[in-house]
Amino acid sequence: xxxxxxxxxxxxxxxxxxxxxxxxxxxxxxxxxxxxxxxxxxxxxxxxxxxxxxxxxxxxxxxxxxxxxxxxxxxxxxxxxxxxxxxxxxxxxxxxxxxxxxxxxxxxxxxxxxxxxxxxxxxxxxxxxxxxxxxxxxxxxxxxxxxxxxxxxxxxxxxxxxxxxxxxxxxxxxxxxxxxxxxxxxxxxxxxxxxxxxxxxxxxxxxxxxxxxxxxxxxxxxxxxxxxxxxxxxxxxxxxxxxxxxxxxxxxxxxxxxxxxxxxxxxxxx
Amino acid sequence: xxxxxxxxxxxxxxxxxxxxxxxxxxxxxxxxxxxxxxxxxxxxxxxxxxxxxxxxxxxxxxxxxxxxxxxxxxxxxxxxxxxxxxxxxxxxxxxxxxxxxxxxxxxxxxxxxxxxxxxxxx
Numbered sequence: 046x047x048x049x050x051x052x053x054x055x056x057x058x059x060x061x062x063x064x065x066x067x068x069x070x071x072x073x074x075x076x077x078x079x080x081x082x083x084x085x086x087x088x089x090x091x092x093x094x095x096x097x098x099x100x101x102x103x104x105x106x107x108x109x110x111x112x113x114x115x116x117x118x119x120x121x122x123x124x125x126x127x128x129x130x131x132x133x134x135x136x137x138x139x140x141x142x143x144x145x146x147x148x149x150x151x152x153x154x155x156x157x158x159x160x161x162x163x164x165x166x167x168x169x170x171x172x173x174x175x176x177x178x179x180x181x182x183x184x185x186x187x188x189x190x191x192x193x194x195x196x197x198x199x200x201x202x203x204x205x206x207x208x209x210x211x212x213x214x215x216x217x218x219x220x221x222x223x224x225x226x227x228x229x230x231x232x233x234x235x236x237x238x239x240x241x242x243x244x245x246x247x248x249x250x251x252x253x254x255x256x257x258x259x260x261x262x263x264x265x266x267x268x269x270x271x272x273x274x275x276x277x278x279x280x281x282x283x284x285x286x287x288x289x290x291x292x293x294x295x296x297x298x299x300x301x302x303x304x305x306x307x308x309x310x311x312x313x314x315x
Numbered sequence: 316x317x318x319x320x321x322x323x324x325x326x327x328x329x330x331x332x333x334x335x336x337x338x339x340x341x342x343x344x345x346x347x348x349x350x351x352x353x354x355x356x357x358x359x360x361x362x363x364x365x366x367x368x369x370x371x372x373x374x375x376x377x378x379x380x381x382x383x384x385x386x387x388x389x390x391x392x393x394x395x396x397x398x399x400x401x402x403x404x405x406x407x408x409x410x411x412x413x414x415x416x417x418x419x420x421x422x423x424x425x426x427x428x429x430x431x432x433x434x435x436x437x
Contacts, residue, residue: 114387114390114391115359115362115387115390116383116387117366117369117379117383180367182371255360257360257363257364257367258364258367258368260371261367293371295370295371
């Protein structure tokens with residue numbers, strides 16, 4: 046189940062010297078009540094408010110019409126607001142980082158009205174589900190030892206090179222470098238497949254992200270039924286014991302579905 | 316001049332052809348390198364890698380801040396060069412020119428495509 050929503054909002058540019066603030070959008074939830082105090086702070090420390098249309102709510106805060114840089118501080122602020130809303134029991138549809146609307150009326154008229162049923166449907170699909178993330182790292186030396194163990198020809202060539210003077214082994218050293226690189230890639234892919242197979246049976250959907258850095262073997266997010274979380278945690282613990290000290294598992298339970306829903310609001314020229 | 320050019324090419328063919336070929340290849344490689352080195356997506360990926368290194372304790376807070384600022388500055392330059400960012404028009408009365416998108420309209424969206432930011436709790 047790949048859930049992706051795109052909304053297009055367009056309106057003529059109004060040239061007015063008064064245009065200085067807008068509404069920063071965080072996420073969409075289902076809430077029929079309209080008199081809720083959120084008691085949260087968002088981007089630039091602004092108070093969190095909300096925009097209501099029927100029973101849909103967009104969580105927002107007032108912001109200058111600015112572009113927020115993709116810094117950790119900014120992305121954290123954006124995500125923490127969504128996480129705090131989720132922690133109050135709501136199913137959240139995260140809106141992409143950096144989305145700013147000119148005012149509340151535009152959000153209702155150009156976004157919520159036209160996309161109401163789509164957004165309602167997405168919330169229903171995600172009810173009772175949550176995202177968990179798993180990253181698995183491995184000590185580089187351990188990986189290299191595995192490569193030598195599984196590829197005797199590389200170990201043999203390495204021993205041969207070691208016996209000869211360095212000026213005679215230039216091309217062999219390049220060759221062994223390429224062999225190791227290729228073998229490492231295979232080794233990492235094998236590990237990734239094994240790890241994924243351990244978790245995908247427990248998930249409704251998974252998303253494989255690109256590994257970051259040389260040590261990372263798996264960078265994946267799983268959408269699971271909330272009722273399955275204890276089983277998932279047990280599986281993580283089991284794998285951690287099985288893998289031993291050379292591997293490190295970073296498990297993040299219960300986050301908003303950042304990897305499965307990313308409401309994108311495109312701005313197109315008239 | 317055109318005929319002379321052809322004649323020159325024909326007479327020097329064994330020498331010039333490989334050279335021209337090499338030049339063409341090197342230009343193509345350079346273009347590819349430029350696209351990869353100077354794409355916003357590449358910088359965003361580097362930012363994610365940096366955040367990950369910071370999370371797992373491979374780099375200090377100071378090192379992280381310094382490198383993050385460098386990468387964010389580079390990202391701004393690239394986005395500006397690609398026309399995603401634009402100098403602010405005076406009458407809009409908005410804050411810092413380099414920080415503002417050209418979309419001073421109803422809904423603006425950071426136009427950087429790429430991976431979702433690392434969830435904060437990871």
